[in-house]
Amino acid sequence: MASSSAVRDWGNALRRGGTARVRLGQELETYGVWFALAALVVVSTLVSPEFLHTTNLLNILRQSVPLAIVAMGEALVILVGGFDVSVGNLVTLTAVITARVMADSNARILPTVLLVLAIGALVGLTNGLLVAKLRTDPFVTTLAMMLVLQGAAYVYTQGSPANDLTHGFRQISVGDVGGVPISVLCFLGIFALVWFVLNRTVPGRRLYAVGTNRRVAHLSGQPLTRTIVSAYVACSVLTVVGGLFLVAWIGTTDMSAGSGWALQAIAAALIGGAAIGGGRGGVGGPVGGVLVLTTILNLVDLVALPNYAKLLVEGGAVIAGVALYSQRRKE
Amino acid sequence: MPRPDSRSAVSAFQRWAGPVWVWTVVGAMVVAGSLGVADFALLSNFQAVGQAAVPLAVVAIGETFVILTGGIDISVAAMLSLGNTLSMGLMAGHEGRVWFAILLTVLAGLAAGATSGLIVAKLRVPSFIVTLGAANIVQGIVFAYTKQGTYGSPAPSLVNLGYANWGPFPALVILLLPLLAVALWVQNRTRAGRHVYATGGDPAIARLAGISVTRVRIAAFAASGGLAALAGVVISMRLGSGEPLAGTGFDWDAVTAVVIGGTALRGGKGGVGGTIGGVLIVAMINDFMNLQGISTFWQTVAKGIVIFAAVIAGAGTELLTRRRRQLLRHLPGSAAREAPAHG
Numbered sequence: 001m002a003s004s005s006a007v008r009d010w011g012n013a014l015r016r017g018g019t020a021r022v023r024l025g026q027e028l029e030t031y032g033v034w035f036a037l038a039a040l041v042v043v044s045t046l047v048s049p050e051f052l053h054t055t056n057l058l059n060i061l062r063q064s065v066p067l068a069i070v071a072m073g074e075a076l077v078i079l080v081g082g083f084d085v086s087v088g089n090l091v092t093l094t095a096v097i098t099a100r101v102m103a104d105s106n107a108r109i110l111p112t113v114l115l116v117l118a119i120g121a122l123v124g125l126t127n128g129l130l131v132a133k134l135r136t137d138p139f140v141t142t143l144a145m146m147l148v149l150q151g152a153a154y155v156y157t158q159g160s161p162a163n164d165l166t167h168g169f170r171q172i173s174v175g176d177v178g179g180v181p182i183s184v185l186c187f188l189g190i191f192a193l194v195w196f197v198l199n200r201t202v203p204g205r206r207l208y209a210v211g212t213n214r215r216v217a218h219l220s221g222q223p224l225t226r227t228i229v230s231a232y233v234a235c236s237v238l239t240v241v242g243g244l245f246l247v248a249w250i251g252t253t254d255m256s257a258g259s260g261w262a263l264q265a266i267a268a269a270l271i272g273g274a275a276i277g278g279g280r281g282g283v284g285g286p287v288g289g290v291l292v293l294t295t296i297l298n299l300v301d302l303v304a305l306p307n308y309a310k311l312l313v314e315g316g317a318v319i320a321g322v323a324l325y326s327q328r329r330k331e
Numbered sequence: 332m333p334r335p336d337s338r339s340a341v342s343a344f345q346r347w348a349g350p351v352w353v354w355t356v357v358g359a360m361v362v363a364g365s366l367g368v369a370d371f372a373l374l375s376n377f378q379a380v381g382q383a384a385v386p387l388a389v390v391a392i393g394e395t396f397v398i399l400t401g402g403i404d405i406s407v408a409a410m411l412s413l414g415n416t417l418s419m420g421l422m423a424g425h426e427g428r429v430w431f432a433i434l435l436t437v438l439a440g441l442a443a444g445a446t447s448g449l450i451v452a453k454l455r456v457p458s459f460i461v462t463l464g465a466a467n468i469v470q471g472i473v474f475a476y477t478k479q480g481t482y483g484s485p486a487p488s489l490v491n492l493g494y495a496n497w498g499p500f501p502a503l504v505i506l507l508l509p510l511l512a513v514a515l516w517v518q519n520r521t522r523a524g525r526h527v528y529a530t531g532g533d534p535a536i537a538r539l540a541g542i543s544v545t546r547v548r549i550a551a552f553a554a555s556g557g558l559a560a561l562a563g564v565v566i567s568m569r570l571g572s573g574e575p576l577a578g579t580g581f582d583w584d585a586v587t588a589v590v591i592g593g594t595a596l597r598g599g600k601g602g603v604g605g606t607i608g609g610v611l612i613v614a615m616i617n618d619f620m621n622l623q624g625i626s627t628f629w630q631t632v633a634k635g636i637v638i639f640a641a642v643i644a645g646a647g648t649e650l651l652t653r654r655r656r657q658l659l660r661h662l663p664g665s666a667a668r669e670a671p672a673h674g
Contacts, residue, residue: 134643136643141642147631147638151631154628276457308474314467315467316464
């Protein structure tokens, strides 16, 4: 039973480029999260009058950008049936390396960015090759990577982070053009690029094929290893990009910069229509998932709940969101 | 076909003690440490390793059962902090409250774990999402309870039990033995234990065989929560107080120990015996590094590399057995052994 429906799904995945109705069904899968966001906005407006202020809304957007980029990457890995719990510590490592290497010099912006992107690609390549070639468990593999990255960040900084980021670089997260934050514009560009690759190119469609049914994809001549590795590399590179926006946003780095991000990114992807095991979802839903999470945390700030309440609310929201979603899918 | 004696002996060993290679690695580490690391081969050092390993062992035993059912429990670190602060808060240095505090703490852990298990089993939410969320919630409760500071204190009789030795053996290790015996007995000699393996091996088949997969999963998470809370009590004997972040790192260490100990993350394979080997490997790595004066920063990196090595070794042996099987199939004479149905 399961395998025949998997074959059907995969047939749909192949046809998805052509049939409008199937594509609409796909998009509908990710609508839930936007309804949730709309409901949340209504509730927030009722609870706190400050919520609808332009500054607050722009603040939510700015805060969402780094995590949203990471969540898109995580969604790609989950799409091919994988998993990456190392994203949080890759964000931290990106932040501390950027803050140290770039320091106060505008001339070092480009080399630093290239350096951290290369590190990201290497991390993704390692994760991807182990998972795809040696068939190791994605969870344990990326868990090991997480510890290595965490240790590397500590060894590199000896626990005392630097915090003098050059002003020019910080503009990507704190600056704006005509009232619109630069980070949001950058995000739209990155989102459009990832969306296009995923939905309109052969390698992108392969992610769906491999995630839906690895065996069928293999038998029909899709390159498994290359597809899986590319998803992990894309995830790690996007994570590094998210880390760059984060460090530009907060300006300082401490060792907890990316703590909790693995949970948030995975939760956002799942709330946004991804399914563990692969083959479902896109990159739009996870962005909605991030907006939901950020809005909830923003609300906690606005009504001035104590700090630990954030932990309670976030944990509860993640479980509830994913639980609701898995119920909806079953119907 | 009756198996040769040597093989059944090996399989009995594996059922109770875990994969042979785990204990080979443990043995090799003891030999290498004795030869290469100064101050390793001292009774006092072995005692210290044993004492330090017990809290992790308690957590990892519970984690083993969850992973055997095909789940994972990331909330054990927060649960340990909860157990640590709650038991110390309840005890508050009073001798008469020891058992009351421990009982209530373990019950709290059981209840919290069972709640996670209920959500996993009934709502079909991936267990690591549930337990990561639960970790946030429990840690938030711990912060609220302790006002984010050191909280409570152990009864005088518990103070320093964490560093005591009874004869040549650390007190904590001796106290661990009954727990380990019960865990092994449940795993190998009870219906519940077989249900755990069946659930992890293939939940659909287990359900068809009349096993309440839901109940097995809830029980496994409850056990994990209860044991993590109990580990919180144990660690108070070493810390001498309740610390809201006492459990930091125990989540990944527990998963590491279980996986190194040969329990498969997809469930149904492995056991508590191997986990104890995994705990010893983790504890000895920490000990080597401490003796060599290597910073805790590098220790994290080393742990990651050890997991990588374990994962690669596991994947490698699996590939090798698959190849060997394919080879055997092509050898004359072995065909009968491989396919006795035609004989």
